[in-house]
Amino acid sequence: MDLVRLSFLQRLVRAAFVALFLAFAVLPLLWVISIALRPGSQSLYPISIIPSSLTLDNITGVLFGPKGIGLEPFRNAAFYGLSSALITAVASTLGGYALARYNMKSGEALLIVVLALSFLPSASRIVPLFILLSASGLYGTSQGVILAYAAGSTALGIWLMAGTFRQIPVRLEQAARIDGAGPFLTMRKILLPLAVPGILVVATLSFIDGWNSFSLPLILIPKANAQPYTVALQRYIQEVGYGINWPLLAAGSLVALVPVLAVFAILQRRLVRVGGLGAAIKG
Amino acid sequence: MVRGAFGRATPWLLLVFPLLLLFLFLLLPYLLTFYYSTTGATIGRLLNVKEVGLKNFQAVLSSDAPEFIGVLTVTAIFTVGTLLGSLALGTGLALALHTVRAGIRSALMAVYLIPWVIAAVVIGYTWRLMFDPAIGLANTALGAFGVSPIEWLTDKSTAMAALVVANIWAGYGIVLLVVSGALANVPPNIILAAQVDGASYARTVRRVILPAIRPTFLLAALVALVSGLNTFDLIYAMTRGGPLYQTETMALEMYRLTILKGNIGQGASVTVILFTISLALAIAYVVIWRREARKWT
Numbered sequence: 350m351d352l353v354r355l356s357f358l359q360r361l362v363r364a365a366f367v368a369l370f371l372a373f374a375v376l377p378l379l380w381v382i383s384i385a386l387r388p389g390s391q392s393l394y395p396i397s398i399i400p401s402s403l404t405l406d407n408i409t410g411v412l413f414g415p416k417g418i419g420l421e422p423f424r425n426a427a428f429y430g431l432s433s434a435l436i437t438a439v440a441s442t443l444g445g446y447a448l449a450r451y452n453m454k455s456g457e458a459l460l461i462v463v464l465a466l467s468f469l470p471s472a473s474r475i476v477p478l479f480i481l482l483s484a485s486g487l488y489g490t491s492q493g494v495i496l497a498y499a500a501g502s503t504a505l506g507i508w509l510m511a512g513t514f515r516q517i518p519v520r521l522e523q524a525a526r527i528d529g530a531g532p533f534l535t536m537r538k539i540l541l542p543l544a545v546p547g548i549l550v551v552a553t554l555s556f557i558d559g560w561n562s563f564s565l566p567l568i569l570i571p572k573a574n575a576q577p578y579t580v581a582l583q584r585y586i587q588e589v590g591y592g593i594n595w596p597l598l599a600a601g602s603l604v605a606l607v608p609v610l611a612v613f614a615i616l617q618r619r620l621v622r623v624g625g626l627g628a629a630i631k632g
Numbered sequence: 633m634v635r636g637a638f639g640r641a642t643p644w645l646l647l648v649f650p651l652l653l654l655f656l657f658l659l660l661p662y663l664l665t666f667y668y669s670t671t672g673a674t675i676g677r678l679l680n681v682k683e684v685g686l687k688n689f690q691a692v693l694s695s696d697a698p699e700f701i702g703v704l705t706v707t708a709i710f711t712v713g714t715l716l717g718s719l720a721l722g723t724g725l726a727l728a729l730h731t732v733r734a735g736i737r738s739a740l741m742a743v744y745l746i747p748w749v750i751a752a753v754v755i756g757y758t759w760r761l762m763f764d765p766a767i768g769l770a771n772t773a774l775g776a777f778g779v780s781p782i783e784w785l786t787d788k789s790t791a792m793a794a795l796v797v798a799n800i801w802a803g804y805g806i807v808l809l810v811v812s813g814a815l816a817n818v819p820p821n822i823i824l825a826a827q828v829d830g831a832s833y834a835r836t837v838r839r840v841i842l843p844a845i846r847p848t849f850l851l852a853a854l855v856a857l858v859s860g861l862n863t864f865d866l867i868y869a870m871t872r873g874g875p876l877y878q879t880e881t882m883a884l885e886m887y888r889l890t891i892l893k894g895n896i897g898q899g900a901s902v903t904v905i906l907f908t909i910s911l912a913l914a915i916a917y918v919v920i921w922r923r924e925a926r927k928w929t
């Protein structure tokens with residue numbers, strides 16, 4: 350039985366509302382795809398959402414062509430995302446376990462402060478990080494950006510992992526220890542396998558953050574060959590006049606969407622479940 | 633409780649790496665910013681800087697190109713517009729999906745959440761394309777009704793409207809996610825009881841469902857508020873604060889002063905102002921979050 354009874358009119362309004370905003374959600378992306386997949390000569394005229402002919406020229410153009418940004422910016426973004434995911438996963442697992450299994454009042458108080466800080470989105474960290482990395486000599490290195498992103502995702506990751514570990518019965522661990530397993534063996538054989546779903550979610554959210562990052566690499570990585578696609582795509586926008594190379598910009602954006610959408614499709618259920626709790630992840 | 637490998641020190645040993653990471657790359661940068669906001673540091677001179685007291689704040693507050701009050705107004709319009717739009721849309725969709733069968737619901741949810749995972753800067757490019765005077769969907773659609781092309785991003789009010797719409801697109805997903813989570817936790821019994829008592833759907837929503845999710849709703853509002861305040865990527869991709877600072881928010885001002893003008897001191901003082909506003913909201917967030925997290929885990 351349905352939870353609430355709706356009249357015919359209410360169903361109609363609901364259907365219209367859902368459909369209208371479904372269009373709002375997907376039309377912009379369809380427009381990008383449509384521009385990206387049509388021949389460059391048709392990008393100005395005729396304008397219609399369904400191109401009269403399809404081509405992959407823009408995609409290959411942005412990846413391999415003389416005017417393209419090449420594969421490197423995408424490789425760089427993947428490198429930042431994956432490194433940040435790895436560091437976040439390790440730090441969050443360690444911290445989450447400590448919080449879940451040991452009774453530490455001071456540690457928890459400290460982490461509440463950190464959670465508050467992590468809630469501040471990356472824009473207000475641009476200037477502070479620029480100052481820190483310039484003063485410490487990490488300016489222009491990828492380590493600086495990766496560690497900055499990992500730190501941003503770790504505070505929330507610790508909380509999510511603490512939740513994961515709390516759901517694993519402590520008796521499982523105690524049983525393993527009574528059977529003679531040491532703490533490290535218990536960790537490897539009992540705890541980590543059970544915590545994998547949680548770790549996967551934390552790592553995924555961190556990867557998406559790193560792959561999507563723009564403002565920090567824009568400012569912290571001046572070297573063109575180390576920049577991610579988000580920064581590299583800017584070359585298609587000339588600020589003077591309306592010199593925007595839309596076919597290549599749209600094609601580049603489309604390529605950039607593929608990994609996040611793939612990851613999202615695979616982990617969607619889990620992400621949605623913890624996403625509500627981890628509301629701060631996307632600032 | 634399980635005895636760790638290193639006795640009582642175990643939890644702290646486990647925390648060394650995460651806490652070090654958080655201290656160095658989250659806390660320390662902010663502490664440095666507070667210090668630098670009182671110095672005359674520039675991009676070329678970060679060490680041995682001169683103390684200038686509150687002069688940077690004075691300079692920022694009394695600047696006339698753009699006026700600080702103008703920047704504040706733009707920030708407020710952008711933030712409040714985004715906040716109201718994404719709250720209304722996210723909550724509306726969550727309520728609509730709540731009454732839909734589970735199978736259809738998760739399929740629709742997946743589509744609605746797509747913008748949530750896209751890079752803010754790509755969202756910026758996407759909407760810049762939508763509002764492109766020549767090949768954008770906005771003008772194409774209006775053109776069908778005989779409206780002549782509009783230069784959306786070069787006029788102050790239409791540019792602000794375009795930015796707000798784009799940021800609502802970027803931000804409603806998180807509200808949908810949070811509110812849906814809360815709706816799933818509302819006991820079906822109280823909803824059924826209201827129906828049995830003869831309450832209409834609208835009345836059930838107003839009197840039973842919305843009060844039940846109030847704390848989560850507040851949480852979603854705070855998230856939307858702080859992310860609106862700190863939006864940088866999207867505005868940078870769409871207008872860069874132009875035309876003539878007309879869409880320059882505090883986040884962009886921070887960037888312009890620090891990186892483009894090279895005035896670290898003034899950039900840091902804008903950051904301090906933005907940080908203080910955000911932190912106050914963040915503390916409220918953590919208080920609510922802690923209360924909610926207990927229910928979830």
